[in-house]
Amino acid sequence: MLIGELSRRTGVHTHQLRYYESQGLLEPGRGANGYREYPDDAIVTVTQIRKLLQAGLSTQEIGYMLPCATGAGPDLEPCPELVATLRTRLGGLDEQIDTLVRTRQALHDYIDATERWVVQQTRACDTPPPGG
Structure with a gap:
């Protein structure tokens, strides 16, 4: 899915998604046209990022913890x-x-x-x- 669709489906502005990418929290692929292409599970990842930000965590802390996040909660596995x-x-x-x-x-x-x-x-x- 392209960045506009991810934005629409998550309610997160595209500039925020690009920021998450720059922080290493999202890793889109690139299509032949050079556009960012996000897998379907990026919706859950963005939801996890937003909830962890709401908990007051920095993007650096989230980068460390994101591999431990499961589900849309996020629930955290003990890493x-x-x-x-x-x-x-x-x-x-x-x-x-x-x-x-x-x-x-x-x-x-x-x-x-x-x-x-x-x-x-x-x-x-x-x-x-x-x-x-």
């Missing part, structure tokens, strides 16, 4: 260091989440302090001067 790669990626995400939680709390603290200051200033302005 060497597969679980270690996934755990490393998960650990990185956990660190990012922890950083975001700390940043969120710091912003809340600044907002709370600023709002308390505004309330105190408003009350000070509403209080009549002594003996007045």
